[in-house]
Amino acid sequence: MILLSNMILRLILGWLWCLIHMAISLFDLWSCLSKKLECYLISFELLSKYQILHLERLKCLGVVVDSREAKNVMEVKQLLHWFSTVGIKYVVLYDIEGVIKESIEHGIETSRDENTSNFSNICANTKSSHCSHGGMVIECLSGSDGKEGIAKAANLLYSASCKGCNNYATYTHGYDKMDTVFTEADMASALRAVGTWDR
Incomplete structure (x- = not known):
């Protein structure tokens, strides 16, 4: 049994x-x-x-690129060409090893593709991480710029807003949906939280 x-x-x-x-x-x-x-x-x-797309509200677009993918210059140029076509005015490209920055500093002089011919000479021979082309400003950042703290703070703000935490974000109505708005005080608080703001 x-x-x-x-x-x-x-x-x-x-x-x-x-x-x-x-x-x-x-x-x-x-x-x-x-x-x-x-x-x-x-x-x-x-x-x-x-x-x-309400691109007039987009002041800056940040793109994190894997350093292995950053070595493929043609794909980066295609991405920039697409951003320009869509109407984005300010792009920040970040890769930890600085591959994109090196490509720009040494001049992007590789093969010319029909879709990316406008970007075949982007910022050629410039010594700055800022450059512009066709009304679009491009900034290249890497781990050596000492801006990891800003990336960590941005990640903290993003995580807090995704979890619905109101410590770092206020919410406003716009375009028929809730928009997250971060103030300078929110950013300063997030920078303090990650240890990069000592005021």
Whole structure:
């Protein structure tokens, strides 16, 4: 009798484990498929909320580039060309090893692609991390610039806003959605939190 009850208990637990595993797998599959479908719909401009970009509100766009990917100059130029086409006016490119900055300082003189011909000579032979092309200002940063603290503070602010924490962010209504607004005091507080602000 005890043996039979043990077998029934094991069978029930086994079925429960299988059901839980199947439910988690189905949820994961649904999540993955919904994200892929959303990306597909965005790329074909079928979602109305992504059709209108309010670029006039975008003062600066920061892009973190993996140092291995930064060595592919043509891809970086294609990215910059796309930013320029979209209408972005100020771009900050960051890679930890300074590969992009070196490419700009030594002059980007590689092969000319039709799509990126406007960017084949971006900032050639300049000794500054700032340059401009076609009305777009490009700034290149690396780990040697001593700005890791700013990146950490920005990450802290972003994490706090994602968690809905109101310590660093105030919320305002705009363009039919909630916008996160960071003040100078918020930035100073975040810089103090990561140890790069001693005032």
